[in-house]
Amino acid sequence: MLIKTATEIPTREITDESLYLKRRKFLMGAASAAGAALLPGIGHGATQDAYRQLPDVRPGPFGTDEQPTSFEDASSYNNFYEFGTGKSDPERRAGSLRTDPWTLKVGGEVGKPGVIGLESLIAPHQLEERVYRMRCVEAWSMVIPWVGIPLGDLLTRFEPTSKAKYVSFQTLFDPSQMPGQRRNVLDWPYVEGLRIDEAMHPLTILAVGMYGRVLPNQNGAPLRLVVPWKYGFKGIKSIVSIRLVEKEPPTSWNLSAPHEYGFYANVNPEVDHPRWSQKRERRIGEFFKRKTLPFNGYAEQVAHLYQDMDLRANY
């Protein structure tokens, strides 16, 4: 099947003029932030003001009214093994990632495969803010105001076929920009997957920003997955490829330690991680631990997706 490259897709095929203007605004924001990230002094301890504000962001559904984690914590305590395995490594080292220009390839079981620039990808959509609880498998949690678009809306544009049962995601592979990829800590590139109903669920978003601004590199700029009822490792960062597929795709943490990390990775206080409990969590910025909720508190929205499944076997 013929796959068009970004330069081959004429603008008019993608968007009308008002959306084109919005797209330019989006691009300008992203470009400035990429520049800002290169300035000396910005990096460790940078405030959110260092990142360009995203235009036209509307409040979206499903937001929690819990107190958001501070931007400083959310952007300095990260997992992004492409920049090192320490929590502070991504903030110190992710400045080497070039996020503009950026293209996403969408293929596999779709009627309209293509390679599309980030700005064209986002332009037809309304950017929404979703304040989500996020729970890491390492038993800490945060509340993050993401900015993004529902993944389902985006996938629909590429016309999934009836054979599209799962969605497979891939991070950029470029050891010159991502020095952690020179070490064998994971099989590179980082890959993740969702079942198609999980991907199409309205809670699932592709984020391009947080706290009203473009994503810091360490949080997965310029495009990352956010699935708030699953452990944080499902939130693959800096995505360059999405494929709709017939069979369950491989996922990085499952490949690396299958007994510890399953494909589903739903937040489940009843199923311990082999090396620690999942019953409680420490909200970053708080002293006392709190109880972990099934599906991270989103059971009402998503429990039905798994009603016929044994969630101990499908962890």
Ligand code: MTE
């Ligand atoms: N994506 C890539 N490409 N590489 C990674 O190492 N780490 C995952 C996930 N996405 C990771 C990734 C893990 S383990 C977690 S907990 C979340 O990103 C952390 O997201 P945050 O740093 O924005 O909180």
